[in-house]
């Protein structure tokens with residue numbers, strides 16, 4: 032993870048329009064972690080991450096930024112919704128489970144790296160096992176010339192398996208041990224142990240089922256799992272993963288405003304939400320959490336919290352928690368111009384999505400530039416007149432414009448459909464200007 036802040040921002044620019052401040056702050060926080068890792072252990076221990084609080088109304092790109100980060104990052108990263116946690120002792124997920132989720136994510140990253148490094152070994156293991164099934168070995172006593180023949184057959188068979196030619200053939204696999212992976216990180220470690228012993232009991236009961244007929248194609252993926260289990264050192268993967276989550280892990284805490292208790296409802300303060308906030312304190316501040324894979328210290332995990340704060344305000348969070356998110360960034364609400372850019376300049380923009388979807392029906396959809404401008408204008412107007420739901424308005428607006436075309440697509444195979452500005456006006460004007468209508472339709 033040695034991207035410079037500029038590179039990170041440039042990457043995000045492909046997907047999220049404007050919101051430069053938020054991108055910049057996040058990029059800097061990520062770079063700071065990289066810089067820290069280059070320092071002496073002593074200094075490393077001193078440098079604490081500065082957690083970030085992103086504030087912006089609904090539909091302006093908060094979650095989108097985190098989704099894109101998650102795809103780009105090679106460091107352990109998870110995104111969770113604050114609202115799904117409950118206070119310890121209540122039914123539901125306790126906040127510590129987010130740390131366990133982070134560790135699981137870290138393990139899958141490290142494991143994928145190891146699999147990549149040992150790809151050849153793993154592929155050979157899989158290939159040998161399958162060829163063995165398709166071509167039973169020769170008895171020891173055969174003549175040299177037979178052995179040569181066999182060798183040629185074997186090589187030919189290897190090629191056919193590799194090319195996928197044999198994928199539909201059925202072979203019988205025997206399983207050493209039915210391996211049931213319980214990755215339910217919801218469970219505290221004590222429970223996980225109980226589950227593990229259960230799965231062992233089950234696998235011994237199922238002894239007769241140890242053989243199973245599968246296609247070569249399925250065998251490839253099953254054996255791949257078996258191979259990485261046998262060939263990779265899971266203990267060292269776990270240790271590495273734990274270390275990485277501890278030093279570089281990032282938790283994106285979405286919808287944090289949902290656990291704030293707004294002043295308006297103060298009379299009925301919500302003990303459960305406050306409880307979650309209190310439970311969060313030690314984790315964000317730094318504490319030790321026990322996971323199935325070992326104990327992890329949360330001191331250096333970076334937290335990025337985000338919320339719309341429509342009903343509540345950041346100051347409605349308990350002061351201790353506010354203090355743990357020193358960096359604040361505000362996301363701007365979207366202008367007509369920004370909406371236009373979201374339609375035209377993002378990778379996989381909505382327009383491209385519709386074009387691809389209708390392409391499946393053999394239809395070519397063309398959006399004239401004027402039409403796109405009109406869509407942006409009317410979407411912005413609808414946001415002004417009713418609730419501001421940001422870029423989400425584009426979804427509803429486009430759906431309204433294209434619903435008939437989309438419905439009748441089968442009758443227009445091979446045709447080209449041009450969306451003009453007039454067409455957009457025709458579909459939308461009435462709806463947008465009528466308050467009641469737009470509340471229901473857009």
Ligand SMILES: Nc1ncnc2c1ncn2[C@@H]1O[C@H](COP(=O)(O)OP(=O)(O)OP(=O)(O)O)[C@@H](O)[C@H]1O
Pocket residue numbers: 046047048049050087088089090091092093094095096338339373377421422423
């Ligand atoms: N600045 C932007 N650039 C590109 N796309 C955007 C932008 N803002 C929002 N979108 C698009 O709008 C949709 C909603 O955005 P997102 O999920 O990020 O909202 P949010 O800020 O998390 O809102 P909420 O507070 O309601 O969770 C997504 O499909 C996203 O791609």
Ligand SMILES: [Mg+2]
Pocket residue numbers: 093094095285286
């Ligand atoms: Mg969101």
